[in-house]
Amino acid sequence: MSSGGNGAGLPERLASHIRDVPDYPKPGILFKDITPLLADPAGFATAVDALANEFAGEQVDKVVGIEARGFILAAPVALRLGAGFVPVRKAGKLPSATYEVSYALEYGEETLQVHQDAFTPGERVLIVDDVLATGGTVAATLDLVRRCGATVLGAVVLMELEFLHGRDRLPEVDLRALLIA
Ligand code: AMP
Numbered sequence: 001m002s003s004g005g006n007g008a009g010l011p012e013r014l015a016s017h018i019r020d021v022p023d024y025p026k027p028g029i030l031f032k033d034i035t036p037l038l039a040d041p042a043g044f045a046t047a048v049d050a051l052a053n054e055f056a057g058e059q060v061d062k063v064v065g066i067e068a069r070g071f072i073l074a075a076p077v078a079l080r081l082g083a084g085f086v087p088v089r090k091a092g093k094l095p096s097a098t099y100e101v102s103y104a105l106e107y108g109e110e111t112l113q114v115h116q117d118a119f120t121p122g123e124r125v126l127i128v129d130d131v132l133a134t135g136g137t138v139a140a141t142l143d144l145v146r147r148c149g150a151t152v153l154g155a156v157v158l159m160e161l162e163f164l165h166g167r168d169r170l171p172e173v174d175l176r177a178l179l180i181a
Pocket of ligand 1: 029030031032033066069070104105129130131132133134135136137138161166
């Protein structure tokens with residue numbers, strides 16, 4: 001990976017714009033707040049380019065973003081890769097027929113849905129999210145994409161919380177993280 005003009009490598013440059021918020025949304029959770037990164041034009045562009053570059057040589061038909069922070073990153077990544085964008089949303093938000101899956105979060109419970117006709121069977125799909133914690137969200141999204149008959153090419157996240165071992169739940173996924181915390 002190349003270094004920026006300020007001498008810091010990509011992970012350091014991204015990390016410098018991500019704020020740790022202790023005890024949010026619950027006591028004991030150290031929340032990784034990406035809003036300072038999004039608010040910085042150079043930082044946001046660097047993040048989107050780096051996420052897209054992980055799978056730039058591959059044929060990607062659709063990029064999936066997970067509500068809500070995943071949308072912000074996945075949509076520009078889809079444009080960069082010349083792919084379509086598909087939202088995976090929390091229960092009750094998508095208007096047409098959906099598949100759904102429920103799972104446990106690092107700090108609660110979640111149900112995610114996708115439109116049943118979001119993918120053409122056989123399409124090659126990239127999953128994008130901000131943070132990989134326990135891996136439940138990416139695992140649930142993988143399940144939804146597969147139920148639609150599409151193929152998951154891989155997943156890319158800005159940050160992996162390594163101590164939660166989310167990667168262990170996704171042994172068959174080509175999972176990339178721009179930085180590890
Ligand atoms: P998980 O399913 O446990 O991998 O959780 C990942 C999802 O929850 C992602 O969509 C993140 O946005 C969010 N998330 C979980 N833990 C954190 C955290 N410590 N900081 C920021 N976001 C988190």
